[in-house]
Amino acid sequence: MTWMLSGLKNVPVPTWPLPLVTLARSNLSSSSKRWVARQKKDKFAKMAKAESYRARSSYKLIALDDKYRFIRQGGKAQPGWVIDCGSAPGGWSQVVMERLKNQRPEGEQSVIGIDLLPMLPIDGVNFIQGDFTTEKIKREIEAIIGDRRVRLVLSDMAPSFSGHHNTDHLRSMASRCYHQLCEDLVNFSDTFLCKGGALACKYIMGGDEKELKEMLESRFEKVHNEKPESSRKQSSERFFVCLGKVSDPTY
Numbered sequence: 079m080t081w082m083l084s085g086l087k088n089v090p091v092p093t094w095p096l097p098l099v100t101l102a103r104s105n106l107s108s109s110s111k112r113w114v115a116r117q118k119k120d121k122f123a124k125m126a127k128a129e130s131y132r133a134r135s136s137y138k139l140i141a142l143d144d145k146y147r148f149i150r151q152g153g154k155a156q157p158g159w160v161i162d163c164g165s166a167p168g169g170w171s172q173v174v175m176e177r178l179k180n181q182r183p184e185g186e187q188s189v190i191g192i193d194l195l196p197m198l199p200i201d202g203v204n205f206i207q208g209d210f211t212t213e214k215i216k217r218e219i220e221a222i223i224g225d226r227r228v229r230l231v232l233s234d235m236a237p238s239f240s241g242h243h244n245t246d247h248l249r250s251m252a253s254r255c256y257h258q259l260c261e262d263l264v265n266f267s268d269t270f271l272c273k274g275g276a277l278a279c280k281y282i283m284g285g286d287e288k289e290l291k292e293m294l295e296s297r298f299e300k301v302h303n304e305k306p307e308s309s310r311k312q313s314s315e316r317f318f319v320c321l322g323k324v325s326d327p328t329y
């Protein structure tokens with residue numbers, strides 16, 4: 079059985095989309111049953127369903143953007159690409175497209191979504207399946223963006239694990255994997271993000287966040303540390319919102 083450490087919560091959840099009622103009746107561990115019960119009560123899960131968002135995580139991006147306005151810099155969509163790393167199932171890409179609505183020429187794609195997993199199409203989103211750190215994906219991005227700039231990089235990425243681990247082991251592995259993902263993301267934004275551009279990324283608290291913040295502060299004019307209301311209190315995830323990249327991209 080394959081398990082994924084979801085970015086939305088720090089409990090193992092199955093990676094396939096079984097209906098909650100099936101999960102509730104199946105032979106699940108007590109922690110997974112608690113997760114199913116929480117999902118049924120969860121205000122943001124209900125809102126996501128009602129508003130047709132593919133994930134409750136959409137509300138995390140909505141809260142961050144309501145506060146810092148990085149999707150439409152200056153209140154008006156700026157030319158250039160938005161890259162959504164770890165985009166599947168598509169909740170964040172949906173929010174970006176919604177906020178860019180009527181602000182891009184008809185038929186023009188303005189968002190690149192990248193994920194290890196497949197993602198159902200979203201109008202205006204150019205999806206690439208693969209690992210964002212690989213040369214292959216970087217070449218595909220270069221082919222898409224041509225000489226246009228990338229003005230925003232988003233990451234809600236979460237590492238996935240397989241096998242059976244005790245909780246402490248899983249937590250420490252998660253912390254190390256997140257840190258590596260964040261470092262890879264900083265290198266990625268060094269390569270693609272334009273001067274003046276913004277980066278919003280998830281990280282989890284685990285001891286290395288000071289080092290990560292310093293890396294970001296050396297590259298951006300402002301680095302804000304946020305915990306949106308929709309991020310569960312018991313989850314150690316937080317978000318950095320970094321504004322005003324100080325240098326040009328290197329690609």
Ligand SMILES: C[S@@+](CC[C@H](N)C(=O)[O-])C[C@H]1O[C@@H](n2cnc3c(N)ncnc32)[C@H](O)[C@@H]1O
Binds near residue numbers: 211237
């Ligand atoms: C919490 S989910 C993202 C949810 C998404 N923001 C949404 O709102 O629908 C995290 C995603 O990160 C992806 N991911 C993890 N490592 C990755 C990598 N190296 N390259 C691309 N995607 C990755 C996972 O496959 C997973 O789908």
